Amino acid sequence: MATVLYITAHPLDPQESFSLTVGKQFIEAYCEANPTDNVVHLDTYKEDIPPFDADVLRGWGKLRSGSSFEQLSDTEKVKITRLEAIVDQYVAADKYVYVSPMWNFSIPPVLKAYTDATSIPGKTFKYTKNGPVGLLSGKKALHIQASGSVYSEGPLASIEMGYSYLTKVLQFYGIQSIGSIFVEGTASLEQAPAIKEKAIARAKEYAKRF
Helix, strand or coil, X not given: CCEEEEEECCCCCHHHCHHXXXXXXHHHHHHHHCCCCEEEEXXXXXXXXXXXXXXXXXXXXXHHCCCCHHHCXXXXXXXXXXXXXXXXXXXXXXXXXXXXXXXXXXXXXXXXXXXXXXXXXXXXXXXXXXXXXXXXXXXXXXXXXXXXXXXXXXXXXXXXXXHHHHHHHHHHCCCCEEEEEEEECCCCCXXXXXXXXXXXXXXXXXXXXX
16 A cells, blocks of 8 residues: 655645646545545645744754753744654655646746645655665655646747756655646636646646656
8 A cells, every 4th residue: 555645736726736746636536446545635825834044943953952842832842843843744755646737937936835845854864975865765746736828849849947846856855756747737717627638638647657
């Protein structure tokens, strides 16, 4: 039995979001094909994801300097404990499905915050004398991304920083099996329904082999 983290980053409901619509169809098809797997939905708009603020940085600094956890302030303890729970849940999973729109050429801020929370030395990667090494080899990921224009290829490809960013982060973790489903060109109202249906069909097929 595998554990799948279904990580969504959109504030609207699936019927209002191209990315969530395709993601929902993917995960339903996946569950049908893999009924014994454990799928955990993380809606990043509803999760408590502490940002790397002064409390977190100072708390980590104290721990690195030799202070005990009990010597941290109450606020530092709460935030650092929550961040540890987030990354531990992430490391324990076997597969990752990210679902997001492209906003300003990249991912929504809440997904960036979640990515920060999972990028912890000693958990998802480690430093060695030869440089950083990912610790999550053998796992796999998928990114479902919706955008108004086409960014996966063509003249706008050079400014696509959503899928490309997540890919680099996941590779840094040691994950090499990274797939993509792009729901692109949805700003064209005439073509949007067909674009969505094509992406749904691909998602259902991809789910069978993920």
